[in-house]
Amino acid sequence: MMARAPWLAGLAALVALPWLAPSSYFLHIVILILIWGFIYTAWSLMGKFGLVSLGHGAFLGTGAYASGLLWNFAGITPWLGIPVGVALAVLLALVIGYPCFRLKVIGHYFALVTLALAEVARLSIVAARDLTGGSLGMTPNGVPTPSWFALQFADKRYFYALALVLWLFGLWVWRRVQASIASAALEAISEDEGAAAAIGIHVTRQKLRITLISAAMTALGGGLYGQFVMYLNPDTLSGVGVSLQIVFAAIAGGMYSMLGPTVGAVLTIVLGEALRVSFGTMWIGAANTIYGILLVLFIIYMPRGIVGLIVARLRAQPLPIRRPAL
């Protein structure tokens, strides 16, 4: 109970933020952090159980492009388009995940299969250039007046509300997963698959379920991101590049803690923006150069991420001596 207070205060601050935000730019950054935080959380649901996917770009792209294409070519509202994208991403995850888990494709091999998936998605989007605009990307058709039907708003506060709900939903899923018996089963699987199977855990089913959840959430995040920035590009929404970006941000923040992936989003987006603003266009690449060095250092020296490190520090403090129970 007593631990509730800071959470509620934080939530109240987040709800009040649009009216406190100093500028539209500030709000823009916070929205990006919430959406990407949600996507990184989705990835970490798999990552923390040793299912390192380098292919989440495929799900992201599926969500964003399904909705964008349906809107542009059939006039179907993103309220239907995004669920269609989510369904397609789940299907894709099923087609790849089931054989992977069934045939025990793990570790390096799983990472590389998913990497191939990300490239298949990117190349397919580029190849379908008549529809998708290829590498040049595409813009969802604008509407004259902002509307809920088109999921397009001139006022960023609408997107902020949507992104906040999405992000909170991500945290809720995280807690549900963590509290479930499946979490214990998945941890056992990540320790030793054979032993887990021997005590009666259905390895394929458990892995598949968390993969489908993760893929669905990633596609959902991709769909909303596409609506927010109103520009879809195969290189930033699918392929190896964004897939690795997801992995790294989640790891830098800490994929074993609920808020870790969000901290990863804050860190990477704020760092990226700060470097971009201070260096301007004079030194293109400076931001990512520093980012790359940090990533390597993170993985070598603090593989549990920032939040993981803080949690470990807090736990390492000497506990008050408890009286022996009588």
Added chain:
Amino acid sequence: MDIYLLESLINGLLLGGVLALLALGLNLIFGVIDVVWIAYAELVMCGMYVVYWLHGFYHWPLPLAALLAILTVAALGVLLHQLIIAPILGSPAINQLLATGGLLFFLQSFATLLFGTDFHNIGLRLPILEIGEMSISFARLIAFAAAVLGAGALYLFLAKSFLGTAIRAIGQDRGIIGLMGVDQRRIYLLTSAIGGGLAGLAACLLVLQYDVHPFIGLSFGPITFMICVLGGLGNMLGGFVAAFIMSEIISVGGFYFSQEIGEVLAFVVFIALIFVRPQGILSRS
């Protein structure tokens, strides 16, 4: 048989040579040190820039520029091992994979910072061979020949020399090799240097055919990993064969559909084969 199909078959074969060289280097690293250098293709990119600057910009003779590129990338390989791999040799495999992934980001962005995102070429126009109605690029022929020679030299080194034997032995049993009087650390460094050198050689061959830019690594890095896995990680002969299978799929697929569809086909074949033969196409187990 369609003459243009034959042409794309031949081009696939020639492309396969360079891919095989890359796969050999990556497989050597994996077989001996047991890590996957995700940034391997970015090392190639570095080598291409070295050739571009020395030859295309400062007008050094090409062979000298190529030699220096090979040495530079070999040194980069050693540096990569010392700075990134050595501190995490005992960590979970996936951390090693990701650490070199961080290096991938770093190298791409650093190249962008230094050279910008412009495409550069070395300004060398090699003739095109006309055989019947087929046109085969001379640059690709040279690349193929050099790649096969490089692979042969690596084979002789591994099979005949003492150090080569030690390298192969360490890939088979990491624990016992120290008892045989082989310094594991030195072998790792040597292997990293050779792996880097092969990337450097591949860079010299690729720069004859392609423009260099900071993101060139992404266009053949993923396919190289697929080839290694398909051949069975660490299995050099398997990787060699897989390189030609994949390059033919890309080339012929590109002939019938489009370049991207060719690559999509290669990746799909890869995913399917992983399910059928996860241990690699040539593995006996």
